[in-house]
Amino acid sequence: MAEAYWRYADARHQAAAQAAAQAAVVPTPQPAIKRPRSEYPDMPGGSEMLGYYTHDEERTGYRVIRDTETVEASYDRYLRNGISSYGTGEPVRPVAGGMTARPVDDQRVMGVAGMDRSGYGGGRLEPPLPPDASNTLFVEGLPSDCTRREVSHIFRPFVGFQEVRLVTKDSRHPGQDPLVLCFVDFVTPAQAAVALEALQGYKFDENDRESSNLRLQFARFPPRSSGGHRGRR
DNA sequence: AGCACA
Numbered sequence: 001m002a003e004a005y006w007r008y009a010d011a012r013h014q015a016a017a018q019a020a021a022q023a024a025v026v027p028t029p030q031p032a033i034k035r036p037r038s039e040y041p042d043m044p045g046g047s048e049m050l051g052y053y054t055h056d057e058e059r060t061g062y063r064v065i066r067d068t069e070t071v072e073a074s075y076d077r078y079l080r081n082g083i084s085s086y087g088t089g090e091p092v093r094p095v096a097g098g099m100t101a102r103p104v105d106d107q108r109v110m111g112v113a114g115m116d117r118s119g120y121g122g123g124r125l126e127p128p129l130p131p132d133a134s135n136t137l138f139v140e141g142l143p144s145d146c147t148r149r150e151v152s153h154i155f156r157p158f159v160g161f162q163e164v165r166l167v168t169k170d171s172r173h174p175g176q177d178p179l180v181l182c183f184v185d186f187v188t189p190a191q192a193a194v195a196l197e198a199l200q201g202y203k204f205d206e207n208d209r210e211s212s213n214l215r216l217q218f219a220r221f222p223p224r225s226s227g228g229h230r231g232r233r
Numbered sequence: 234a235g236c237a238c239a
Contacts, residue, residue: 021236092237136236136237140234140236163238166236166237167236169235169236172234179235181235181236181237182237183236183237183238219236219237222237222238
């Protein structure tokens with residue numbers, strides 16, 4: 001459930017931090033740290049992969065600390081720098097809940113600094129984008145009583161999040177609850193893709209396993225100028 | 234299943 005993407009935000013943070021730490025302080029490649037790509041090879045699944053990555057990252061982190069305290073120190077320094085630049089620059093907003101603070105900050109930073117969508121500290125974790133990728137997601141499977149605020153809560157932590165629009169449609173079958181769809185805008189299709197993968201099948205009701213599984217797709221845009229020919233070539 | 238707003 002939610003764990004996946006919270007961890008994801010964390011994993012990205014750690015990955016970036018570690019990359020930066022290595023780049024900054026360790027001049028020569030160290031075999032102890034060097035992690036062959038084969039450890040997390042081309043895995044298709046988005047959210048699973050991210051979960052994996054996090055564990056891996058943690059485990060490796062411990063190994064690294066045991067072997068070289070240099071890295072630990074520099075990592076620590078990195079964190080301090082990162083934090084201090086926040087502390088001096090912008091007073092910490094009274095965001096409700098400690099958990100939300102970091103992803104939101106992260107998002108803002110990436111939104112500004114990472115416009116070119118390569119903003120992952122060099123490593124790209126995402127699978128290649130499908131040809132129909134757009135920067136808007138189409139989401140269905142929302143419970144009919146869900147609010148815009150509620151949906152925003154889910155998507156806001158993702159880098160590049162811009163806006164969510166709820167749309168209510170009457171059910172086709174009489175007497176059924178109205179259907180709630182929503183559109184979520186991101187800055188880039190790649191960022192949309194991350195959220196799509198991470199939230200695919202997300203359960204609104206964590207207790208009821210059968211109900212309210214989110215289904216996400218890239219939104220189709222209104223009829224494009226290419227009018228009518230659908231065949232190949 | 235279902236795709237709106239500029």
